[in-house]
Structures are given as C-alpha cells and as structure tokens.
Amino acid sequence: MDSAVLLDLLGNENRRRILRLLSHKPCYVTEISEYLGVSPKAVIDHLRKLEDAGLIESRTDDQRRKYFHISRNLRLEVNVSPYGFGAKSAYPPSPSLDMAGRCPHVSLDVENTETNDVVDLARELGKLQELDNELSLAQRWVQGRLTDVLDRINDRLGVDADSRFYAEILASVANGSNTVRSVAKDVNADPNMVDGALQRLAEGGLVVYNGDGWEIN
Numbered sequence: 001m002d003s004a005v006l007l008d009l010l011g012n013e014n015r016r017r018i019l020r021l022l023s024h025k026p027c028y029v030t031e032i033s034e035y036l037g038v039s040p041k042a043v044i045d046h047l048r049k050l051e052d053a054g055l056i057e058s059r060t061d062d063q064r065r066k067y068f069h070i071s072r073n074l075r076l077e078v079n080v081s082p083y084g085f086g087a088k089s090a091y092p093p094s095p096s097l098d099m100a101g102r103c104p105h106v107s108l109d110v111e112n113t114e115t116n117d118v119v120d121l122a123r124e125l126g127k128l129q130e131l132d133n134e135l136s137l138a139q140r141w142v143q144g145r146l147t148d149v150l151d152r153i154n155d156r157l158g159v160d161a162d163s164r165f166y167a168e169i170l171a172s173v174a175n176g177s178n179t180v181r182s183v184a185k186d187v188n189a190d191p192n193m194v195d196g197a198l199q200r201l202a203e204g205g206l207v208v209y210n211g212d213g214w215e216i217n
Contacts, residue, residue: 003087006076009053014038015046019070022056026069081143083150083164106138157204165189169197170206170216178213 010016014036021027021035029047033040047068050056057071078087115121150163157166165187172186180198184191198214201207208217 003076003089006089007087009049015050018046018050022068022070026067028065028067081147166197166201169194170201173207173214174216178215
C-alpha cells in the first residue's frame with residue numbers, strides 16, 4: 001500500500017485507537033464504540049476505511065455478530081531530517097528469506113525454530129523482542145550518523161549544496177565509476193546535473209579528472 005495513503009489513514013486518532021484495541025483481540029462494533037466513546041455509526045465509518053485499506057478484516061460468529069480483526073502485519077517507517085523526508089511501508093518477507101545474505105552488516109543469532117512447544121516458542125519470542133529493540137536502536141544510530149556525515153559534507157561544499165546528492169556522487173566515484181555517464185546511472189540522475197556536480201566537487205578539491213576519468217582526490 002502507498003505510504004502516503006497510510007499516513008493519511010492513520011492520521012486520525014480514533015482509527016489508531018481502533019487498531020491498538022484490535023491488536024489485543026478481535027472486537028465487534030459495540031465493543032469498539034464503548035472503548036472509543038463515540039457512536040457506532042462513527043465506528044462503522046472508521047472500520048470501513050480500515051477495511052478498504054486492507055488493514056482489517058471481519059468475520060461473523062454464531063450469534064451473527066461481526067467481529068473485526070487486524071488482517072496482516074505491516075510496518076510503516078517515516079524519516080524526517082534536515083536532508084530529506086520519506087515514508088515507506090513494507091510487509092514481512094517470506095520466512096525462508098536468507099537474512100545472512102541480505103544483511104551482511106547485521107549479525108542475527110536468532111534461530112528459526114519449527115517446534116510447537118510453548119516454552120520454546122516463548123523463549124524465541126523473548127529473543128525476537130530483544131532483537132527488535134536492538135534494531136530500533138541501530139536505526140536511530142544510523143540516522144544520527146547519516147545526518148552528521150551530511151552536515152560535514154554540507155560544511156565542505158556550502159550551505160546551498162544538496163548534500164545527499166553530492167554524497168551519492170562521491171560514493172559512486174569511490175566505488176569505481178569514473179565517467180559522467182556511469183556516475184549518472186549509479187545515482188539515477190541527469191548526466192548534465194552529474195557533470196555540474198563533479199565540476200563543483202573538483203573545485204572543492206574532493207575529486208579530480210585524471211584524463212581518463214574521475215577519481216577521488
């Protein structure tokens with residue numbers, strides 16, 4: 001689902017409270033209405049929007065009461081910094097995904113247990129919760145380091161520079177791309193913009209053209 005649509009949908013406090021309630025147990029309209037302190041009609045309107053977005057589903061019990069529950073896992077991340085704003089949503093990958101191959105910078109020591117023993121499952125849950133906390137801390141650390149690095153690049157190039165764009169160009173050159181065309185392909189930018197950026201980086205003494213191509217100075 002588009003992250004902008006999710007942000008708009010979750011911008012409503014009552015819809016967030018509904019999801020918080022449903023994360024504990026399935027509920028029917030009257031329960032949700034009493035929990036929120038709003039009319040059943042208003043609850044139904046919120047539920048419809050959440051259902052249309054695919055965040056919740058419903059089922060009917062033997063007494064013909066409709067219960068609502070969260071339909072699937074979804075992670076929404078929002079990043080706000082002096083150098084960018086972005087939001088992305090993602091669903092959990094397949095359990096068979098090789099995390100070691102995909103995340104070479106992260107050490108994961110949690111085993112994927114196939115047991116149905118409650119004690120073993122509870123133990124794995126505890127490890128996963130610890131890992132979730134560690135990854136959250138690591139994300140905040142990385143974001144802080146990114147901002148610090150971009151601040152330094154900005155100080156070197158001037159306050160009017162697009163630090164992230166120049167950083168991507170420098171990284172491309174450092175990784176072996178030495179022509180305007182190859183760098184432009186790496187950073188997915190117009191070659192004319194890349195050429196101008198390389199000229200500015202050269203004026204700042206960060207890159208140099210050696211006759212055959214660009215390289216880090």
